[in-house]
Structures are given as C-alpha cells and as structure tokens.
Amino acid sequence: MRTQIAHLLRFFPQGLCGLTNVNVTTLKHLPSLVGLGLLIGACGSADDNRPADWDYIAPAIIIPNCATSSCHSEAAAAAGLDMSTPAKAYRSLTGLNVDIFTCDQGDDTEDGKQTCAPMKPAKNPSRALILPGNPAASRTVSMMRARGADRMPPDRPLADGDIALFEEWIALGAKR
C-alpha cells in the first residue's frame, strides 16, 4: 500500500492542485486516486489572491449558493430577490430597499454565538442589503456570518475565505 501511494504521489506531487501530470499510466490507479486526491486536495495557501471583483464573486460565490431553484432563482425569487445572473444579483443586493429587522445583540455565549431576542426594526430599517464601503453594516454580511441575523445560505455557512472576499469587495465600494 505504501509503495502504491508513493507511486501515485509521483504523478500528483502537489495533490489535485498540481493536476497537470495525468498520463495514461495514471488511469490504472483511478480508484485510489479519487480518495487520495480528495485527501491531498486539502492544499492551498492562507493568502487569498483572488480578485475582489463582482465579475468573479457573482458567478463563483453568490449565484451557486443563492440562486438555487427554490430560493433566489429567477423562478422563485424568494423575498423578491433574484440572484440568477450577475446583473440581477447586483441589483437585488444594492438596488432594492429592503425592510431590515435585527435582533438585540445579546451577550455572546461561551461558544461565541450570539443569543437573539425578538426581532425589531433596525435603526435604518429600509435600505439596501449592501452598504458600499461598509461591510460591517451590510445586512448580507450579517446574514452570511449569522451575526444578529438568520444564516444565509440557510443550509450551509460559507467558508470564511469566501465571506472575507465578499467583504473586501464591499469595502472597495461594491462596484460592478
């Protein structure tokens, strides 16, 4: 087994990050490669060199996570928000004045989660979901981080790197 793994590593010295060395010999080891590739797939660096551009963020992060068929798709447009295209998602986040409710920021519990008292209108209740230049006050960020707001997407938290990139885009003015 050890020999086999060593053999496989010769083809994938950097795991799936270095997926440029596939050849015909590799195909003999497909079953092992699938599992091994996933294990070694835990690669990457702590630096995020991705562009904080809407042209990247919309198709890579927003649309796949938000425009699911039953939610913010063209068909369903839950809460009046359509995120099925970069243009519609941009307008949904920056161009609609949404009634925003928030909960009292209760004391943080030991595990760092906030308790939430009944919802009440925010100080500035009717505003866009994103405030350009101010990620901390942008409702969408609060929802992505479940910070005094319901979690979005409702079925899975986004990875911190993706949220951070979204915040950076807002901090840079949330431009298209």
Place this chain on the structure above:
Amino acid sequence: MISRLVRLFLSACALVAVFAVTKSANAYPQWQFTSGTTRCNQCHFNPAGGGLLRGYGRDAAGEDLATFDGNGGFLHGAVELPDWLAIGGDFRLALASQNVGGPNGTETALFPMQADVYTRIAMGESFSLNVTGGIRGQARVPDEPLPAGSYEAVNGHRAISREHFVMWQPAAQGWYARAGRFFAPFGLRFAEHILYIRRDLGFNLLQETYNVSGGYISNDWELHITAFGPDLVQKLGARESGAAAYYERRLFEEKASVAVQAKFSTVDGTSRIIGGLVARYFIEPARLMFLGEANIVNNRFDGPAAQNQLVGAAGFTFLPWNSLMFTALGERLQTAIQVKDSATNAATGLLNWFPYPHVEMQLVGRMQMPTGQGNATTILLQVHYYL
C-alpha cells in the same frame, strides 16, 4: 412576539425549501454490483438509473431488496398494467432538524418531501415517452410584503414536470438516444442533492436541463454523451448550455467500476470545464463498497483570471443485507484550490432500510465544516413509499 413567530415561520420555509422534493431521482448507486446487477438500467428504464422501475427492478424490490418479502409490482401487484404502460410514484414525508449556527439555534420541520408520479408509454418496440409530474417546494412566502421594485417569481406554480423525454432504446444493452428534460448522466448520481458533488456541479434540486443525449450501455462499459441547454419552459432548471460526457468501465468481474467524466458549460459570459474521476469497488466477502468521486472545476470569468475549484466525495457503504445499507461519506468543496480558507468539508452518514417492498426509511446525519465558520449539522428522518 409576532415578529418572532414570523421569523420562525420564515426559517421553517427556508428549511423546507432546502429539503423539499429532495429526491430528484431515486438512485441507489450502492446497489450496482452489490445486488447482482451490473447496469443501472437493469432495474430502471432510465439509461443512467433512477426513476421508474422495470419489471426486473420491481421483482428485485419484492424478493431481494426488502427485509420482508412482498410484491414489488405496481400497487403491490393488485393491478396488472398493459405492456406498453408503466406507472410509478414516489411519496416522502420528512422530519428535518438543522442547526447552521444562526441565532435561532436548531430548527425543526415536518413536511412532505416528495410527491411525484412517473409514466412511461411505450411506442412500438424501440420508442417511449417518459413523463414525471409532481409538486415542488419553495421558499417564497405568499403575500409576503416586498420592497418596491423587487423581482417577481417567473414561475409561481408548484406543479412541475421534472423529467419529460422521448427515448429510442431498442434493447436494454446497446445504443440509445433521448431528448427532453432530465439530468445528464454524470458522477455517482446519489439521490441526495445536498451532496456537494450534486449541488455544486449543476445537479442540484430541480436543475434538470433540456438535452439531446445518447450513448451505449453494456455489461462491460457504458458511455453517455449529452448536449444541454437551459430550461426555457418552466424556468426552474439550470441556465447553462454545454455538453457532458461520462464513460464507465467495469472491472474485476463486475465488482468494480472506474469512470472518467467531463462537462463544459457556459452562461452569462462565464464558462466552466469539469473533469472528474468516479470509482466504486465492492468487496463482496465484507459486504463493503468503497466509492468516490473527485472533480476539478476550471471556472472562467468575463475579466478575472480562471480559478480552479475542487468538488469531491469519498467513502464506503456497508450492506449487511441488501435491504439495509449504511453509507459514510467525506466531502470537500473548495471554491478556489489555491485558497485554503475557501474550503468546506462535510461528513455525511446515510442509513437506508427497506423493511417491505415499496417502503423505505432513511436517516441522514450530516455535519458541514466550513473553514473559519461554525459547523452546521443536519439530521433528517424520512419515510418513503413508492408506487
């Protein structure tokens, strides 16, 4: 207090929308090789498995795949359908409990998860018309106050047809072709759309595309090639256009398979190329099947440089009997391979028990672990009855 109730109601709606009509195809890839079958279409009419059962599949469901014997036929064999007509259905009731680290903590909902009826009408020896009709869930709340200028749903109907296609298939083995709405054959094809290998590769709930597809099926290998376009009819499915290919080869006296797959799609100035490997290996003495799928997704954007994404799952299924299976999967989704903090791992356990023909009980436990965020846990119990 009222706002709290409204909030809880909206949370429940979101939960239902996530899971409602969860099963887009009742595929059990674990039964390939483990139940004496080699091909998916030994049990199903669908060339890639899932959906309506053939006579062989119904017999197997009645005699081999349930703890207690019964009749797997339509309406438990009470009605004999003519040869040209096949009817089936899936009805599921679910109890889901989820905690995604939000302020509400754990949210629980009991809801109907699926109500679908399948019909296949044979036209001569080679052609058939296949239609699925059902009800879908949605998160949009009727009469919810919305901001001025907000988007209206372009499809407010809850009645849908997830699949409808015409197929030419002169024999169970050999060439086939079909045209209409369905999922292109791709990947492990688990029924659970919440798995990243479905949700993040274009095979999420209701994302069926309109396709022209064809291929070749045999005991040794199968090939499926599909050209697809957006769902312009119900506007429910994916908006992508492109093509997909899946080639699977069986090995070790039909106890294992390896597959290569590729998909190209484009929409709104972006495109993506998926290349993936799929493998399964059944160790019969141990009643253990190892299975996995790994995909590299090359996302190309209108402007920024291309980024590579990783989407995969690997694990095993233990089948002490054919009617009971436990599956454990590790999953990984990494939005950008070079960025560690863009990764989410998940551990998923599935317990499926088929006590009697037409009846399934399933327990799902799942923990998602996004980098730098709290974990999200899901527990789902469902009762499934198929016609």
